[in-house]
Amino acid sequence: MAPIALIGLRSLSIVIPAIPSTLYSILAGALFGLGTGILYIAIADFLACMLNFYLAKRFGRRLVQRMVGQRFMYKVDTLSSKYLENNIFLTSGFLMTGLFDFVAYAxxxxxxxxxxxxxxxILGITVSTPPVVALGAGILEQGRWLLGLALLGMFALAMLTGWLNRRRES
Known part of the structure; x- marks a missing residue:
């Protein structure tokens, strides 16, 4: 019962971005250990982000605005129009941040x-989930450093992709 509750609460906190979700990753590590905690959080993140993506595709801007609120709609607009559409690595990098629920909608x-x-x-979840769950499991005291390095690596890959795309177009 506890795994289903955790997956449900984490998913809900992603579909409704006003609810903080990081706590559930730490809680998963504390309750279930590193491996199982990562699995549960990865399942919740995957399902919820795919739902956010689907809802935005299917119902468009009006529904997204209702889900994220008028106040946060500028984040969604900025992310979607300027950065995400043609760059999988940059999208992965943004999915590794605290804005991943907004990113999925964007x-x-x-x-x-x-x-x-x-x-x-999948790339974003694979890189960003273990350090936060490890904090809850007590394995990684400096989990933020590992997460930061992973994010820097993803942004470097995104920049490389953009450079290669421009070079190919020339």
């Missing part, structure tokens, strides 16, 4: 295909 408003979003999401 990408849903772009022309990005679900296959590309799924790849970016």
């Amino acid at each position: 990408v849903g408003l772009t022309q990005m295909k679900w296959q590309n979003f799924t790849l970016a999401l």
